[in-house]
Amino acid sequence: MACAIVPLDEQQVTEPSVVGKDRTLPALHPDRKEERCFVPYKPPPEDGSPAQVEEFLEHAKFITEDLEWLLALPHDKFWCQVVFDETLQKCLDSYLRHASRGLDPAGLPCSPAVADVQRCIHRAVFMTFLRMATHKESKENFLTPTVFGEIIYENFLFDIPKILDLCVLFGKGNTQLLHKMIENIFTQQPGYYSDLDETVPSVLQVFDTILDKCGLQCEGAGTMEPLKLNAYGRPTTMTMSQQDLLDLVLYLCDSTTTIHAFLDIYPPACSTFQSHSFLSRLVSFYESAVPDIEKAVRKRNFTDKSLKEDLWKRMCHSCKRMVEVAHLLLQHSCLQPILEGGENIQTFAEELLQHFTSFLPEKRFLSDYDEQFPIADDISLLQQALPLIDETRTSYLLQGVQSAWDSVGRRRPQGHLKTQ
Template identity: 30%
Template sequence: MAVPLDQQYKIEKKGIIEERISVLHLSGIDQHYFVTYIPLPTNIEDDGAIEQWIERMTFICDDLTWLLQQNHTKFWCEVAFNRDFHSMLDSYLRYAPRPQRTISINNYSSILNNKELEENISRLMFMCILRLSTHKESSENFFTPEGFGHVIYDNYIFDIPRLFDICSLYAIHNKVLLSKMIGNIFKQQQAYSKDLKDAIKSIKDVIAKRIRTFHTQSGPKKLNTTTETSSMGEIIDLLYYILDLSCTINRFFSVYPQGRIIFFHEDFHLTLIQLFETFLRVYERAQQFNEISDYIEIFEETKYETITLFNDLLASCCIDSLLNNDNKSENVESIINIFSLLITEKRFLAAYEDYFNLCEIIDLVHQTTGLLDDQQIEFYTDGVKQAIEVYGTPSCKRKLTSVKTSPSEGSASANTSVKQSTNTNVQMIQDLFPHLDEKYIQVS
């Protein structure tokens, strides 16, 4: 009967002393040197640099092919204890081209056969990651679930940044398979859920620092110096940061939906509103100097990914729960907090209205729960109108004609429980205050 790899041992002699050690041990590696990955040189006219890049890519293909050909024990010894492998893996996950960068010019078109070379590395790397995330390759080669969880965690095979990068690279074209891989990793090692919470807190800390870059102690920084290279550089850097962040988390959610509620409980959606509102404010100033026109397509992609991410969290963690009658009062409280922040961050709200309709959500919450009164509904609806009027795009402003009259107006006039007076003087007052019954009105 086959024995799980994490329960296999061997005897190793050290002089006259015999030591019983795990088969999965540092002594099992070949000291194979793995070449680190570098992105395509920016200057594709530099023949020397391109030739070196091609040579390096070829070495990486050979290294990954060799690794995948190793038997189960040998493979896991290499990935667990060979530091060069970890350096190669980290370099690839960090620098490999992301799908969201397809807006940029395809530099591979002028280099013969090299797009195929990059794609081959991507395929081999994915096969390697697939093997790393599988605790049972066959009836002969496998780990116990508990042993697998310890091996991948204790040897830093995976951590949250690596999982994010893997999703960013592969979720679009390998969603189904990657979903099984990521799900198995979280299932076999519960510590990753805690690490995810810690990672979210770290991301929020980074976001807070970036937001402070564009604020002073008295409030938002006046960007009269946006024409300076340093200020424009900060704006562009923030744009790419938000794009990478939103794309990565969207891809992560697409393969691991359970991660949404963890992000939501850490109030990441509120942080996202503040981050993108800050960027929209400085982007608006930069447009006045006409120095950011080259980044319009990047901005539109960033806007779409960010708003989609926010709506995904709102819909999956609040709206769906309301429709299913799960924790109704708690979810309504969360939604009210979100609504209250949205109407103060009007640039973000206007951007949201380009793709979705907050008034419909407000109406849905009202119809489903009855916990929003007419005054609240009117307040939120007016906030949406103001955001669209001031910051909405032309297509978004066309929605204003379809925004319904606030429910407070309709419900007040249709409130049949209020007794209408036949006294003309009382009627004049009731016209101004239609919710008042005649018994509360005295006319001298």
């Protein structure tokens, strides 16, 4: 056992070596890890035979047993295993990649034994990540914060896709714990902010890919570029195969839920997203993709009627999440600072008005946003915070909101009309 009060990364331990003599080595040393050989996670078979289910149970039991063993290890041994055992990292990574999200298409109901073991793995994986995100476990068991930051970053114990997976898998119901974890990770290793900054363009690329698959013009793509020769013959949402349409909607649903879960759990990330003009790209994407996909779901014939309903539900869900993401971004980049007061309140107010103004041509998005988060309420808040705000401008905005409702042919909820 390593000695106390000194951080783990500075501790030395004396252990018997293979040749029988004692040797002293750093407490964090590859020789101190156990050859445990963690197996990667595989999801339960969807319509498996009893033998396949039995094999899954056996496989899953290995994982729970190994993770429970890991969580019971003392602090120093735990970190040796975490840092030096690649099979453990592969096991954890495979769970994040393949574990079923609550949004995944429902398979056949699984047996109580399968459900039980899935729950055990789910908890054990979360606790393992939680322990890996904790640099100070107790007064005696801790790592130097900067060394902790280096360890988790250099060994890819956490990376941005993993953090997003953690949010979407565990976020519902464990928000506070996840917030603390992610806050600690980003605080001790600011390199994650750079990684996030590097990741946001890839997130935007996902939106472009969806537009591309819908056969719609990408916002980011140069409109002056000549069209490819085969561009006219490319499938659209109306002509693509049912499976492709399903995949497209599943992709959108997963993407929007994941982004929302992350920003909801860790709002400080909003500023990094906004530094890439995420909001305007999201709004523009919404305006192009949503009506197009919705139309395809409405008008196409589906062999299975329940599939049509499922796709529609997923589209509604995705729309709601996108609107909520937009609101989170506005909330944390403009509204919150206005509510808090302070010197730059005028700048934030101007920014908010500019955002709302930029929404005006995106009528479908604007009406959907206004339905969930009445813009009149925010305007009213602005008028209270800044009594001298330009009334012509705010009136113009509110008229624009009404015009958006009119142009999409929907009736505005009664409560929204009263607030104006």
